[in-house]
Amino acid sequence: MISNLPETNEMIGELTRLLDELAAFSDGAEPGVTRLLYTPAWSKAQRFLADKMAEAGLETRFDAVGNLYGRLPGTNPDAGVVLTGSHIDTVRSAGKYDGAYGIVAGLAAVAFLKKMHGSPRRTLEVVSFCEEEGSRFPLAYWGSGNATGVYDWRKDGDRADEEGVPLREAMQDCGFGRDDLAECRRTDLAAFVELHIEQGMVLERMEKRIGVVETIVGQRRYAITLEGAANHAGTTPMTMRQDAAAGAAECIVRLEALASQWGEPLVATVGKIEAQPNTPNVIAGTVDFSLDIRHADEWRLNAFSELALSEIERIAVRRRLKHRITPWLSTKPVPMNPSLTRATERICQQLILPYRRMVSGAGHDAQLLAAVCPTAMIFVPSKAGISHSPHEFTEPRMLADGVSVLASMLYELAYEEQRI
Numbered sequence: 394m395i396s397n398l399p400e401t402n403e404m405i406g407e408l409t410r411l412l413d414e415l416a417a418f419s420d421g422a423e424p425g426v427t428r429l430l431y432t433p434a435w436s437k438a439q440r441f442l443a444d445k446m447a448e449a450g451l452e453t454r455f456d457a458v459g460n461l462y463g464r465l466p467g468t469n470p471d472a473g474v475v476l477t478g479s480h481i482d483t484v485r486s487a488g489k490y491d492g493a494y495g496i497v498a499g500l501a502a503v504a505f506l507k508k509m510h511g512s513p514r515r516t517l518e519v520v521s522f523c524e525e526e527g528s529r530f531p532l533a534y535w536g537s538g539n540a541t542g543v544y545d546w547r548k549d550g551d552r553a554d555e556e557g558v559p560l561r562e563a564m565q566d567c568g569f570g571r572d573d574l575a576e577c578r579r580t581d582l583a584a585f586v587e588l589h590i591e592q593g594m595v596l597e598r599m600e601k602r603i604g605v606v607e608t609i610v611g612q613r614r615y616a617i618t619l620e621g622a623a624n625h626a627g628t629t630p631m632t633m634r635q636d637a638a639a640g641a642a643e644c645i646v647r648l649e650a651l652a653s654q655w656g657e658p659l660v661a662t663v664g665k666i667e668a669q670p671n672t673p674n675v676i677a678g679t680v681d682f683s684l685d686i687r688h689a690d691e692w693r694l695n696a697f698s699e700l701a702l703s704e705i706e707r708i709a710v711r712r713r714l715k716h717r718i719t720p721w722l723s724t725k726p727v728p729m730n731p732s733l734t735r736a737t738e739r740i741c742q743q744l745i746l747p748y749r750r751m752v753s754g755a756g757h758d759a760q761l762l763a764a765v766c767p768t769a770m771i772f773v774p775s776k777a778g779i780s781h782s783p784h785e786f787t788e789p790r791m792l793a794d795g796v797s798v799l800a801s802m803l804y805e806l807a808y809e810e811q812r813i
């Protein structure tokens with residue numbers, strides 16, 4: 394157990410200053426932060442962080458895709474690396490906490506440990522992953538994906554952004570995508586700990602200060618088309634219609650009711666809907682809508698998905714609508730390491746921070762790292778649950794709480810070399 398923790402006011406000052414400085418690296422005139430992969434704002438932010446890591450006495454390096462690492466070497470080089478951090482990229486018009494907080498907090502925690510306790514036994518590293526959000530190129534987790542072998546930048550750089558710029562070209566223009574840079578694939582990790590804002594309202598509503606993530610949910614996404622007959626809104630009697638909009642409406646209400654019956658942590662969402670011809674005086678002939686289903690348990694995720702699709706089919710048949718269901722995304726739930734989850738809980742108890750075990754309804758880099766090393770994920774509250782918005786906010790003292798938990802955890806893993 395760690396004997397001293399960063400002084401709260403000092404930590405608050407350091408975190409908010411760094412977050413504000415990072416937020417200034419942003420593209421465009423839109424409100425909030427826009428820092429898409431391999432853009433000038435992204436590049437400047439990564440190089441700014443590299444300087445900050447070097448100032449804290451860490452050995453810095455970029456790998457071939459632009460993931461940035463700051464290293465505090467351990468005295469036992471065979472014991473593997475304890476890694477912490479998150480992603481530097483943002484969605485368009487983002488807030489300043491998503492991703493950035495995990496990096497800044499990781500840097501603050503490691504700098505504090507170095508100052509107070511010197512060299513760890515296990516090597517400690519802070520990472521600023523180059524990309525997680527999937528906002529510029531049609532893929533996500535490019536940073537952690539290359540670190541864990543899900544992607545290989547030598548093969549997977551063909552996809553282009555909206556302007557037709559291939560990923561490989563954008564990467565090389567930023568000075569990456571070169572063989573002489575550090576190898577991306579990490580095979581030396583002893584553990585990964587990601588600290589992140591919750592991006593939901595559960596902690597705030599429950600008046601908890603820390604979320605201890607047990608599982609990152611699995612997801613299924615479908616594109617659904619209902620096809621009826623576009624016809625005159627005035628001359629087609631109600632009994633003679635094949636109304637795709639009414640069919641879609643019935644599906645949406647039914648899916649909401651079913652998902653509510655199943656209860657937490659299941660969530661099902663129709664977030665996108667498009668009617669054709671989309672005209673006030675014409676019955677909708679075709680409606681396309683999306684369906685997003687998430688659950689922490691794979692069996693239940695599959696069972697609900699099957700039920701949802703069969704309900705859509707039943708409604709379509711009864712209404713004499715043709716239906717087409719195209720699955721386009723399927724990920725499994727990813728459990729975090731149980732002994733690290735218990736350790737996080739114990740640390741919260743020691744620090745007298747009210748906490749809650751919870752699932753993460755959003756995807757994170759931690760779900761990729763969990764495939765290659767014991768992984769833990771820690772949340773701090775998000776005001777009103779708002780995220781991916783300039784209004785994203787976390788109370789500064791809660792930012793400091795997260796660093797205290799993270800520093801304690803890193804101390805146990807790297808200095809006490811606790812078994813995982």
Ligand SMILES: [Zn+2]
Pocket residue numbers: 480491492525589757
């Ligand atoms: Zn994030």
